[in-house]
Amino acid sequence: MLFHTHLLLGITFFLFTKNSFSGGNVIIFLILVLFGSILPDIDESKSKLNHWFGLGKIAAFFSRHRGLFHSLIFTLFLFFLISFFTRDYYAYAVIIGYFSHLVGDAFTPMGIQIFYPFSNFKLKGPIKVGHFGETIIMVLLALVIVKIILF
Ligand SMILES: [Zn+2]
Numbered sequence: 001m002l003f004h005t006h007l008l009l010g011i012t013f014f015l016f017t018k019n020s021f022s023g024g025n026v027i028i029f030l031i032l033v034l035f036g037s038i039l040p041d042i043d044e045s046k047s048k049l050n051h052w053f054g055l056g057k058i059a060a061f062f063s064r065h066r067g068l069f070h071s072l073i074f075t076l077f078l079f080f081l082i083s084f085f086t087r088d089y090y091a092y093a094v095i096i097g098y099f100s101h102l103v104g105d106a107f108t109p110m111g112i113q114i115f116y117p118f119s120n121f122k123l124k125g126p127i128k129v130g131h132f133g134e135t136i137i138m139v140l141l142a143l144v145i146v147k148i149i150l151f
Helices: 003-020 026-043 048-053 058-063 074-084 088-106 132-150
Strands: none
Touching: 003 026, 003 088, 003 132, 048 058, 058 132, 074 088
16 A cells, blocks of 8 residues: 555554553654554565665565565564563554554555465455555545544
């Protein structure tokens, strides 16, 4: 999915989950969710994230696009890695964003290999990246966000 769709998905996941966690600053929590929601595309050299930080060449060396970095196995690993350095509250934030990214990509025809590297099983859907279907999803997400914030 596109950068903006991932951010919208991240915000949506944040709004639905923020009250389930406590133990830190909610603004930092939100920022970390948003960070997590774009982090998986670190394996794509042309992604926005790599445009900013130029880490793509390193990540692409370790994994092709939507390989390891788009798997639930790696998501779990990432959680333990982050929670080693900071409190669980913030580790959950990154993981919630990260997970929202995987959910978004799972709706695209290219799909994601959720159990990679242990299985090549692919989860995929009909929403073509950058096409009409994605626009509809973006609008729906925006409506959900507005509804949750206002009502
Ligand atoms: Zn992705």
